[in-house]
Amino acid sequence: xxxxxxxxxxxxxxxxxxxxxxxxxxxxxxxxxxxxxxxxxxxxxxxxxxxxxxxxxxxxxxxxxxxxxxxxxxxxxxxxxxxxxxxxxxxxxxxxxxxxxxxxxxxxxxxxxxxxxxxxxxxxxxxxxxxxxxxxxxxxxxxxxxxxxxxxxxxxxxxxxxxxxxxxxxxxxxxxxxxxxxxxxxxxxxxxxxxxx
Numbered sequence: 500x501x502x503x504x505x506x507x508x509x510x511x512x513x514x515x516x517x518x519x520x521x522x523x524x525x526x527x528x529x530x531x532x533x534x535x536x537x538x539x540x541x542x543x544x545x546x547x548x549x550x551x552x553x554x555x556x557x558x559x560x561x562x563x564x565x566x567x568x569x570x571x572x573x574x575x576x577x578x579x580x581x582x583x584x585x586x587x588x589x590x591x592x593x594x595x596x597x598x599x600x601x602x603x604x605x606x607x608x609x610x611x612x613x614x615x616x617x618x619x620x621x622x623x624x625x626x627x628x629x630x631x632x633x634x635x636x637x638x639x640x641x642x643x644x645x646x647x648x649x650x651x652x653x654x655x656x657x658x659x660x661x662x663x664x665x666x667x668x669x670x671x672x673x674x675x676x677x678x679x680x681x682x683x684x685x686x687x688x689x690x691x692x693x694x695x696x
Contacts, residue, residue, distance in 0.1 A: 563589070564686065566604050567660060571682040573598065600668035600676055607663035612656060620665060621654075623647070634664075635684050643670055655680060 554560050554571055561578060562569040566587060572578075576591040576598065585606055592599035607616070618624065621644050629642040632655070639657025646652055651670035656663065668676040 561589075561591070562686075566662065566664075567686045568664075569684050569686060570679060572679055598672065598675065600666060600672065600679070603665040603667070604662050605665075606661055607658060608661065610658075612658070612663060616663070621646075626654075634680060637685070639664075659685060 557574050558571045559574045559576075560569060560571055572591050573593075575593045577594070579590045579592070581588045581590075587604040588601060590599065590601045603620075617626070623645045625643075625645045627643040629640050632639050632641050634655065634657050637657050637659050639655060641653065641655045644652045644654050646667075649667075649669060653668050653670050653673045653676055655666040655676070658664070666676070666680065
């Protein structure tokens with residue numbers, strides 16, 4: 500299924516300055532380093548307890564129990580959720596869509612993302628500068644791509660549980676998106692909870 504942003508999102512490509520993802524001397528990305536610091540500095544995380552997120556005055560917490568995650572986003576972003584044929588899409592966008600990103604979630608069985616799935620969700624076939632990252636301890640890949648409706652994009656894809664998560668924003672919002680993604684947390688089940696799959 501081709502992911503399409505809301506029409507106003509096209510304007511987002513003009514809104515922000517370009518940011519290139521930097522890599523450290525040890526080969527890890529800036530996203531990896533920020534995620535690892537937050538994990539290492541939070542003893543509750545290591546004990547399997549859901550860590551708290553700092554939500555400042557200009558931020559809001561988005562939580563989705565069905566798809567098992569939460570994140571902190573700028574307060575001015577409006578949230579629009581859509582479910583369609585077993586997939587889930589949530590779009591975060593300010594009033595004029597100069598700042599926006601989308602999370603697309605679909606059921607997925609497998610240990611890696613197949614070429615068929617990539618072709619389905621990225622018809623352009625364009626995947627540039629793929630880099631392995633950690634999203635709350637889960638391995639994923641970030642890369643640049645292109646969509647007809649949006650133009651150049653920053654993509655963050657990862658598998659967790661029985662789902663494929665695809666996060667997309669205009670390429671020019673790369674740094675902005677990276678700050679949001681460092682707040683991503685998978686929800687932890689309380690002790691003695693049995694999870695059936």
